[in-house]
Amino acid sequence: MVKLFIDPGHGGSDPGAVANGLQEKNLTLSIAIALRDYLTSHYQDISIRMSRTSDQSIALSERTRMANQWGADFYLSIHINAGGGVGFESYIWNRQFTNKSRTQQLRSTIHQAIIRQTDWRDRGQKEANFHVLRETTMPAILTENGFIDHQEEARSMRKSNWIDQVAEAHAIGIAEAFHLKTNTAPPTQNGQTLYRVVAGSFIHERNAREQINALQNKGYDSYVLPYREQNQTYFRVVAGAFNQRSNAENRLKALKNDGFDGFIVVV
Ligand SMILES: [Zn+2]
Secondary structure (H helix, E strand, O other), X not given: OEEEEEEEOOEOOEOOOEEOOEEHHHHHHHHHHHHHHHHHHHEOOXXXXXXXXXXXOOOHHHHHHHHHHHOOOXXXXXXXXXXXXXXXXXXXXXXXXXXXXXXXXHHHHHHHHHHHHOOOOEEEEEEXXXXXXXXXXXXXXXXXXXXXXXXXXXXXXXXXXXXHHXXXXXXXXXXXXXXXXXXXXXXXXXXXXXXXXXXXXXXXXXXXXXXXXXXXXXXXXXXXXXXXXXXXXXEEEEEEEEOOHHHHHXXXXXXXXOOOOOXXXXX
């Protein structure tokens, strides 16, 4: 069980950075909630607590106290940048400390996954003497997710899928860093061989969801199955699973007649 503490930056009387009609505290909370929901619905053996789940004022010392007292395995603080720049950067504590090499390793995996899963310019893996990085007793990182005062980035922040995309990118990074197992899809029967018909494989889950809608319109039930290959997570759309290869081949043929590409994987 991995105990993850998610800290949405700012809140209540502290809005954080404010620009272009947006407040940092609202974006960080939305990302944190989406991240929590994404991780708990997609992965096994993860327990999550948050420093806040609403628009509350919470002192930095209270945030780190909560995580330390719980005995979290990892502390993730989510922020939005400001001050005239563009892109993504992450921080760990800038001193020598017990968990430093482990912290560097976890941060590097998560940072790289976020860059890979998004269109962000990589501003680098940085270090700073922030309270939440210094006063936590477990590996801790802080992410700065785009610039609220950059007009173009602010425009994308207002789109509904931006929050989901940032949350998904963090989730994939965390899953890779902690080797989380994905939730099992409809189970195989008593260890029998299963032939899954995959109708598309996507880097972004939202594209997999669109494919599911398209399949649904043609009368095919399908579901998403995350799949990891060579450090990249793909979202496979499974449109049928069969104990007989011939049944899987028939399904694949039907899908192709309806204009879907696909392939069979043997489980
Ligand atoms: Zn902040």
